[in-house]
Amino acid sequence: MWTTTLILMGTTATGCVAEPSITELDLPEQNIEQWTLPLDAYMPPWDDVTRSDYARNIVMAECLNERGYDVEPPWRDVNNSTRRAHINPVGRQLFTEELASEHAYGRATNTFENIEEQQVYSEGLNNVDDSTWTSCVQVENERLPLIQNVGFEATELAAQASSQAVQDAAVIEARDTWRECMLDVGLPDLPRTPEEMPPASLGDARDGAVDDIADPREIEVATQDFTCRVSSGYRDALYEVEWDLQVDSLRDNIVELELARSTLESNRDVVNEALGLTSDEQG
Amino acid sequence: MRMRNERSVRAVFGMLGLAVLMTVGSGTVASAAISDCPAGYSCLWEDSNYKTNGYDWDSANFQLYHTNFRYWDGFYSHPHVNDKVSSLYNNGRVSTAWYYVNSGFSGSFFLLARGSGDGDLGNSIGNAPGGFNDELSSACFSDWC
Numbered sequence: 001m002w003t004t005t006l007i008l009m010g011t012t013a014t015g016c017v018a019e020p021s022i023t024e025l026d027l028p029e030q031n032i033e034q035w036t037l038p039l040d041a042y043m044p045p046w047d048d049v050t051r052s053d054y055a056r057n058i059v060m061a062e063c064l065n066e067r068g069y070d071v072e073p074p075w076r077d078v079n080n081s082t083r084r085a086h087i088n089p090v091g092r093q094l095f096t097e098e099l100a101s102e103h104a105y106g107r108a109t110n111t112f113e114n115i116e117e118q119q120v121y122s123e124g125l126n127n128v129d130d131s132t133w134t135s136c137v138q139v140e141n142e143r144l145p146l147i148q149n150v151g152f153e154a155t156e157l158a159a160q161a162s163s164q165a166v167q168d169a170a171v172i173e174a175r176d177t178w179r180e181c182m183l184d185v186g187l188p189d190l191p192r193t194p195e196e197m198p199p200a201s202l203g204d205a206r207d208g209a210v211d212d213i214a215d216p217r218e219i220e221v222a223t224q225d226f227t228c229r230v231s232s233g234y235r236d237a238l239y240e241v242e243w244d245l246q247v248d249s250l251r252d253n254i255v256e257l258e259l260a261r262s263t264l265e266s267n268r269d270v271v272n273e274a275l276g277l278t279s280d281e282q283g
Numbered sequence: 284m285r286m287r288n289e290r291s292v293r294a295v296f297g298m299l300g301l302a303v304l305m306t307v308g309s310g311t312v313a314s315a316a317i318s319d320c321p322a323g324y325s326c327l328w329e330d331s332n333y334k335t336n337g338y339d340w341d342s343a344n345f346q347l348y349h350t351n352f353r354y355w356d357g358f359y360s361h362p363h364v365n366d367k368v369s370s371l372y373n374n375g376r377v378s379t380a381w382y383y384v385n386s387g388f389s390g391s392f393f394l395l396a397r398g399s400g401d402g403d404l405g406n407s408i409g410n411a412p413g414g415f416n417d418e419l420s421s422a423c424f425s426d427w428c
Contacts, residue, residue, distance in 0.1 A: 049379050049394065050425055056397070057377050073377065087428060091381055093389040105387055112426050118377060119347070125376035126322040133322075137398055148396060149410055156412035159384070159391035163414075195385060 027247065032239050033096055034088045038246040039161075042154035042257045043090045046083045048268055052146065054078060055274040059143050063136035069128060074114035074121055078275050082112035097226050104214035104222035105198045144274055150263045153256050161245035166195060168241040174234035181228035185221055194234060197225055317400060320344065320374040325395075325422060327352075328370045329363075331403040348423035351386040368419040371411070372400030378424040382411075386420045388428050 027038050057073040064071050076082065085108035086094050099108060112118070125133075165171060175193050182190055189199040202218060214222070229235040250257065271277075316333030319340045320326035326342040328335045335341035343352070343364045352365035373380040373395040380397070384390040391414075395401070399410045407413035 044394065046425075053378050053397070053425060082426065084428075091392055091394070091428070093383075093387065095389075107388075107428070110426070115426050118426060122323055122375070122377045128322075148399065152393075152407070152412040155391075155393045156407065156414050159393075159412070159414045162391045195390065198387075 038250045039154040039158045040090045042261050043151045046091050047081045052271045055271045059140045063139045074117040084108040100222035100226040104218035146267050157249040165242040170237045174232045174237045177232035178228045178234045185224045317372050320372045325373045325380045327364050327368045329367045331369050333370045348427040352420050370402045380424050382419050382422045384418045388421050
């Protein structure tokens with residue numbers, strides 16, 4: 001593991017919007033298990049999104065109560081993350097040895113204890129008449145002034161890096177080695193690339209309701225898949241190339257990205273205030 | 284607005300308990316497309332401006348999550364939304380929706396807050412970032428990903 005430091009320069013101000021002063025940018029520590037990438041800091045964290053949704057639901061319920069609807073969103077412990085183990089902090093799906101051996105290609109165990117109640121609650125809201133719902137959305141926006149669409153730049157840049165990374169020569173070479181390694185597992189429709197796993201012959205190996213229960217064949221294939229990704233060098237190569245591409249994107253777009261990060265933090269403050277959280281209680 | 288001459292098909296896929304609602308109509312009704320997206324659903328269209336082949340009612344809709352948009356192929360003749368979504372709307376009531384380029388909620392992704400949509404994934408204008416037109420293969424509401 002290592003940390004790279006980019007030295008950047010420039011302090012600017014445009015109109016009334018102060019652009020960030022950036023003299024030094026610390027990249028996150030590499031973590032292939034969590035597939036941590038440089039642009040992650042500029043994307044909305046999963047926990048922020050769920051907290052924001054919860055805050056919006058509370059405000060919406062208050063408005064609906066004022067209009068005669070007896071509703072209350074299921075309680076969510078905002079001090080602890082409900083993000084499942086197969087999802088990284090910004091929403092990227094993970095594929096690790098542990099996940100492969102327990103869940104194959106499926107989802108990890110749900111950690112939001114009120115998920116079923118949440119679904120019932122959601123379905124109940126479908127009966128709210130359109131005009132009431134629309135008026136309460138307006139109220140919600142006033143009481144919880146969040147700036148929308150924050151993190152677009154990073155999301156777009158991350159997608160570009162991801163699609164470019166799989167076309168890198170080193171990644172393609174490792175991909176071919178991975179495929180040779182996977183021949184032993186006996187899949188009639190073995191994909192060309194790990195990104196296309198699992199194939200149709202495994203059925204809907206990513207199915208499941210609240211919690212996935214993988215069958216032995218799925219686990220066999222998934223664990224072999226993980227082993228081959230490692231032994232072929234595919235996993236490391238893809239991570240390194242994607243990392244490097246994101247560093248380039250970060251360097252080229254740092255001003256816009258830092259503005260977005262500032263807005264993400266502002267939104268977080270609004271949500272935390274609405275939920276009565278202090279900075280020390282953000283899970 | 285409500286569709287006329289419509290038939291609704293609710294398919295339960297295997298043991299998933301995954302409810303998928305497809306609506307297929309005669310196209311006799313024109314309306315603002317977003318209003319055709321049922322409350323509690325996220326709706327996907329093959330073309331921009333919330334239409335598929337000119338019809339705003341012709342969307343593929345899901346609740347909770349959909350692990351693989353290819354499932355819609357085969358069960359129905361239309362729409363074939365896998366890797367063909369060009370506009371979409373999150374009409375969910377409680378959660379942000381996450382949209383992924385690969386099946387099983389993997390690969391690159393973006394999110395849409397509830398009550399928001401994007402009429403053209405082919406550009407960076409709107410509520411979704413650019414680069415995702417004709418790319419999506421799975422999606423989920425937050426707690427169901």
